[in-house]
Amino acid sequence: MPRYKITIEYDGSQMVGWQRQKEPNSVQQYLEEAIYNFSKENVVVHGCGRTDARVHAYAHVSHFDLDQTYPIITVINALNYYLRIAKIVVLEAEIVDDDFHARFKAKARSYQYLVINRHSPLILEKNRAWHIISPLDEHKMQEGANFLIGKHDFSSFRAKSCQAKSPLRTLEQIKISRDNEKVSFFLKAPSFLHHMVRNIVGTLVYVGNGKLQPDDVKDILEAKNRAAAGPTAPAAGLYFLTADY
Amino acid sequence: MPRYKITIEYDGSQMVGWQRQKEPNSVQQYLEEAIYNFSKENVVVHGCGRTDARVHAYAHVSHFDLDQTYPIITVINALNYYLRIAKIVVLEAEIVDDDFHARFKAKARSYQYLVINRHSPLILEKNRAWHIISPLDEHKMQEGANFLIGKHDFSSFRAKSCQAKSPLRTLEQIKISRDNEKVSFFLKAPSFLHHMVRNIVGTLVYVGNGKLQPDDVKDILEAKNRAAAGPTAPAAGLYFLTADY
Structure with a gap:
């Protein structure tokens, strides 16, 4: 078979x-x-x-x-x-082979999140990105993101509805880059909690627009409390990239 | 006013x-x-x-x-x-100023043409690119494209319906790059003839898939005859990028 x-x-x-x-x-x-x-x-x-x-x-x-x-x-x-x-x-x-399993044998998953950072509404990227008007500082967002790299309790970035047994996850990479108005987040981990990518991006956007400081991300992570973090970024900007086996 | x-x-x-x-x-x-x-x-x-x-x-x-x-x-x-x-x-x-004119004062115009080079139909780039299944050699396309740089009679790449008085145009840049399945053409000139970008891309795709050799582009240009060149690339892959003043 x-x-x-x-x-x-x-x-x-x-x-x-x-x-x-x-x-x-x-x-x-x-x-x-x-x-x-x-x-x-x-x-x-x-x-x-x-x-x-x-x-x-x-x-x-x-x-x-x-x-x-x-x-x-x-x-x-x-x-x-x-x-x-x-x-x-x-x-x-x-x-x-029969022992392959798309879910259980995946060693890593990676996602991209796309933000278009400009005044005017989206056209070519409509339904494909999060439109953010206020200027975002990608260097500060990266500085904040670096606190998340490694093995942590990600309860602050976990959806209420998340069915995972443990809130512990290992974020291997998080890289933020800008190409003019396009701000792109790349995240890689063996696995993610429900809404984890979108909750991380929503929080980092608060760092990027100055509502939070980069250091605050450390406190938010340590709070282990969803209420401490920023909003859930809209689904439209999220792209599943690849699974590695 | x-x-x-x-x-x-x-x-x-x-x-x-x-x-x-x-x-x-x-x-x-x-x-x-x-x-x-x-x-x-x-x-x-x-x-x-x-x-x-x-x-x-x-x-x-x-x-x-x-x-x-x-x-x-x-x-x-x-x-x-x-x-x-x-x-x-x-x-x-x-x-x-009153002497500004979007058409007559433009010193250069640039276009991008996007090809997705893969077996499967397009989804995320549907209506945004030309889907080409047969493998394209971007280095050979660039080699052929280099014959077009400079001031030439572009009659071979001009639509029948073109209303320009002269077929002479100066192609300042043409650059072909590949990022996995995405093959991108960048063209810059003070002005273009009708369908010139799409006719150039259609011809270079014939070079990329081996129907033509890079040297053939020189002969096609010199023929000054639309029938000598390749097909008109579909409109969906073409993007007007910018006008410089």
Whole structure:
């Protein structure tokens, strides 16, 4: 029974998130229906991680099992044919060992968060970025972000609804860069808590606009209290980048 | 009678191009109507250049005259309020001397053309790039492109419908770069012929995929014949970048 690993790109702006739910338009449902339409097999697709409604992905990884073995190019082209009704595309596919698991075998996940920092409303980046008018100091944001690198209790940056057993996570990298009006946050960790990236970005934006000082990030982390941190950044600016195995 | 210079961004994917025509949804018409709604003055907006249907712009420049003098921030915010029905936004505005002219005083114009070079259909870059499946060699494309730098008769890259008196143009820069699947063309010249950027890109793609050799670009240029060159690249991948004064 071959196991297929697929890497997909999606535009989350009109979707309810990765996970199948009562409402239609989840990435998981679109994938499972496309796999059924192609193979006539009912499968569960296991993702490397859930993304919230309106979050995008450049290279999200998932896996599923089929009874039949198909050539890889057939899997890619057939799924993309049935996925043309959704804003999802399969970039790569491969047959992997039975012990591969998109979620449990992922060693690291990385995200990008995009802010457009300018006066005027967004056009080309609409639904693809967080529009922030007040000037942001990316150097101060990086200074604050550096307190978060390493293994910490991230309770201050964890959504109420987070189902993880432990609030301990290891943030391997957080890098903030600016290209004119585009301010980009790159984060990498073995795994993240629910809303962790968006809560970190929301807090760092408070550092960038001067509401907080870089040193305050240390205190916020140590408070282990969601109320101590800044707001949750909007979903539209968040991109799942890759999972490493 | 103050003259206003404005810099705008637009998503051309659902527009008929810069110039006002019988069909609605031109950039010029949207701007002129927004200016009327704001000032109750009927004006003609003069652009630094026309763009075709579905072409985008990051910083297109135009000008218009009003009887009244308004604070710049009022002009920007009022126009953006009325432009919210369109995929156009005013980024900057300023009051300029009477001898300023968006078209006739522009010393240089620059464009970007974006190709996504991969097997799978586009999602995040849909309507924003040319999707090309066959592998492109960006070094060979640059080698071919270098024959075009300087002052030449660009008849081979000129649309039939081009209204310019002379086919002579001076291409100051053409630079091709790759970032994974993204292949980007940057072109700068005092002015361009109609479809010149798209015809150059369409020809260079033939060099990139091996249908032509880099040296062939020299022969195509010297042929001064549109039939000698490659196809016109689709509008969706083209971005007007800036005009210099």
